[in-house]
Amino acid sequence: MSRAPSGVTAAQAAKPGPAPITPPAAIAAIDPLRLLRAYYPWFIGAAVFGLVLGVILFVLFSKFMPKYTATVTFQALGAGTAADTASGSTLGSGSVAELEKYMASQVFVMKSDIVLRQAAESAVIRNTSWAKKYTRNGVYDAAEALKGLRDAVSARALPDTNIMQMSMATSNPNDSANIINEVARAYEAHNKRSSVSPQTEYRDHLDRQVRQLRAEVSDLDRAAERLLGGGPDADRAAQLTSLNQQSTEYFVELQQLQPALTQLRQQLSSTNEQLQRYEALMKQASAPGEAGVVYPEEIRAGAEQGQIIQQMDGQIAVLKADLRAARVEFGDNHREVQRLERTLQSRIDERKAMLDQKTAELFAQTVQNLRNAVSNLTATGATLEDRLEQAKKGLNDVTLRIKQYEDIMEVRKQKLESIADFERQMAEMTLKIDQGERVEIITLAPVPDEKSFPKVLTVIAPTAVLCVGLVGGVILLKEVREQRIRSPQDIAMIPRTRVLGVVPELKMDPSQPERAETASRDKPQGAFAESMRQIRTAIVKEATESDAQTILFVGGMPGSGSSSIVTNLAFNLGAIDKNVLVIDANIRRPSLHRIFGVPQGPGLAEVLTGSVPLSSAVQATSTRNVSILAAGTATAGCSEKLTPQCMGRVLEEARGKFDMILLDAAPAVVAGDAFALASLCDAAVLVVKAYSEKRGLVVRLRNQLGDSRAKFLGVIVNAIRPSAGGYLKRNLQATMEYQQPQPAAGAKA
Incomplete structure (x- = not known):
């Protein structure tokens, strides 16, 4: 099969044009159960703190701000006759709807300024300790006391009954009872005075309205007679029928x-x-x-x-x-x-x-x-x-x-x-x-013997709930504002971006490899190596489907670990008899020669300048089926050689000698070499380090790599850490244990 000229493979040539720009990733979905598992110590501490704070507030309120509530109970009678009242009927012959309207109006009257002003001016209230705060230089200010009563006195009608209640709360139980009883007496006196006169005036007003309406009806009758053409005694129905x-x-x-x-x-x-x-x-x-x-x-x-x-x-x-x-x-x-x-x-x-x-x-x-x-x-x-x-x-x-x-x-x-x-x-x-009167007092308010405020449940429990809620809000805000890549789920939220694999943090591997760069070779049964084998399977599958030989690995930020991903992937590919060439294309800070223990030159720099042929620059490593093309020593000006004429020629020659070519490029944030190489390679992989790169950076790099000729295979999340409430540590331990050989059947424990 013939290859495309100028270092471009058939897979690249068949690839469509630049992909459309991917919109920014949405805010990652928040799992409440995960947050609860991760931050349960915070919630427990907040609950304990809230309970302690609630107890303190309860003690302080009890000592300095107690409230004693006294209540007077009234009974409303229906709009029936005096005989109804005498017979013991409480609702009389009036309708339930009328009684409810009447009770609502009386609740308003109980809190009206007319009633409260009369009570505020009474001697009983003047002599209470509550009235002292409205006394200046021995002069009692009834107007200010009226304002205080407006805020303190409450009244309500009990639903589905003919009972009404008037209440008041003060810090002195005797004052509460005396003041509310005096307000009740003032309402009773006002009710007696106003029960007859306003109603008589209203009835007379209605009577005048009726007489006026009857006169208007007579005028309308005469107008109808004129229209029909008959006299007052004419049959209107017959006249209308005739018309x-x-x-x-x-x-x-x-x-x-x-x-x-x-x-x-x-x-x-x-x-x-x-x-x-x-x-x-x-x-x-x-x-x-x-x-x-x-x-x-x-x-x-x-x-x-x-x-x-x-x-x-x-x-x-x-x-x-x-x-x-x-x-x-x-x-x-x-x-x-x-x-x-x-x-x-x-x-x-x-x-x-x-x-x-x-x-x-x-x-x-x-x-x-x-x-x-x-x-x-x-x-x-x-x-x-x-x-x-x-x-x-x-x-x-x-x-x-x-x-x-x-x-x-x-x-x-x-x-x-x-x-x-x-x-x-x-x-x-x-x-x-x-x-006559329709409201009577059933019981006056006794002196309250227990506080109405504070209550244990109304102070301690809400305080604890409030503290837990505040902590939850802080945690939620922290999670919403978090933009760093922490897990594969953060990558999955980015449209058209595939998670190619995840690699745990080195210290989380129970096999305890010493170096991340050679973990697959040093500890092949470890969790780190198993993660790399899973990534190898995914890459081989994609490479086979798209006929890709040259794969570029690009880190987002310095320290993302693209070099360790390339070396471990090379070890795993060599283990399945793939002839692999690793190219250190990070000519600014080369490191692969130290990992493989080979000289830095001659390498890629010398091959690009033409001073050394590719066959002489490629060095064998101690790992079977793995070769390396180091960065070289004459790296000055090599960035300008990453062109189809120079670098494309090198890759085209390498394709004929190796099964797979892995290129390690400089981080995309600090250098543009990766995007130049992406236009020459068959595929590209983005490597990001957990808790280092942010989603916005990943979106931008994914779009830029997607616009190149290389097929974007996905993202590898490196150095994943276990989070509180997560399963990573447990899964890694299970992976390690599963790799261990099982004891022979019948062996004693």
Whole structure:
């Protein structure tokens, strides 16, 4: 199979153009269970701290800010009669909805300034210790005390009952009971004063409204009478029925007149057209110098059907028969035949003259008939139009009267409904006035014997929950703001980016290899080596599918570990009989020669400059099937040699000698060599170090590598650390134990 020229493989040539720019990675999904496992000591500490803080706050509140709540209980009675109250009924005959509205209004009255001002000015409240904070220079400020009562006094109606409660909390239990009881007495006194007078005024107001509405209803009735045309005692239903009948009759007449008028107009138009055509023929006949008139065929046909013409046609027919007989008997030249011919011609001429005369007479008669028909049709059309206009006017008039009547009846109905509603309210007001007070005190407030604040559950538990919530919020904010690559899940969040493999941090390997660069060779049964074997499998699969031989490994930041990934991958590829060439393309800080223990030169630099051939620069290593092309010593200006002409030639030559060529490039952040090499290689792999590179950097490098000719295989996450609550450490231990040989069957423990 022939290869693409200039160091470009068939896989590269078949690769599509630059990939579209990948959008920035979204915020990584947050696993609550992982956070709980990772930060459970934080949550436990926050809970303990919250409990301790809650106990401290409880003690402080109990000592310096205690609250004692005193409550007065009221009972609301239904809007029934006095007999209901006397019989022990609490709801009376009033509806539940009415009672709920009444209780809601009374709760508002209990906290109104009228009631609280009366209580604030009472001697009982003046003598409480609570009132001392509103006393300046021995003068009690009732206005300030009113403001204090507004904040301290509360009232509510208990749901689904006729019970209301008024409460107040102070730091002194005696003050709480005395103040709230005085407010309750002030409300009771206000309720007695206002239970009758406002209700009577409201009932009188409703009565005036009813009288005004009845007068308006009478005006509407008179207006309806004028519309219907009857007197006060007339049957309105019959009158309305009569109007509807008139409307129907007018409508039916319109339905009949409109098509009749249309038909008449069409007939008149047709007759006019015929009359105009015939009159034009008459003018043509009377014009001087004109030949005879060419009458219409229907006129000539009508003249031929006349009696005289028919008789003459009969005579001509007899003469023709006699002429034929004479010719047969005497021959064509006989005197009798000639006489008959002259007689026949004379009859024919007479017939023609008579036909012209009768045609002219019939034509004149027809024109006169058409004139008469036009005149009659015009008169009939005018009559129909007058009748149509009268029917329209009558229908509009009746329809308007019916609409006005219906509008009046609708307004009348609304006013009657308002009258009924006002009369119902008047009846309710009358019941309330007859009944009197509807609220009574069931129990006055006793002196409270225990604190209403603080409570253990309302202080300690919320404090602990708040502390745990604050810590959780801090942890969540920390997780959301974290942009570093910490796990493969962070890479998976980047669109179109595959995780090629993960490599644990060296110290997490239970086999304890000394160097990451040679861990696969030194400790082949370790977890580090197993991770590299998994990466090798993925790379071999991708390389086989895409016919890739040259694979570029690029680190994001310095220290990402791309060199250790390349060396360990070379060891694993050599172990499966792949002839591997490792090229140290990091000409700025070469390191692979030290890892493999070979001289630094001659190497890539000398091959690029042409001073040494590739075969002489490639060095064998102590590992089977693994060779190395070191960076070389003459590295000055070698970056400019990473071109298809120079570097492409080197790679093309290497492809013919090795199964796979692994290139280790300088970190992409500090040098652009990697992107130049990516345009020459078959595939590229990005190596990032956990807790070092950020997602934004990975996105940018992935896009840049994706725009090159090399196929982007994915990302290798290096130096993965175990997180609290994670499974990495346990998995690595299980991997190590599984690599150990099992004891023989039947062996003793």
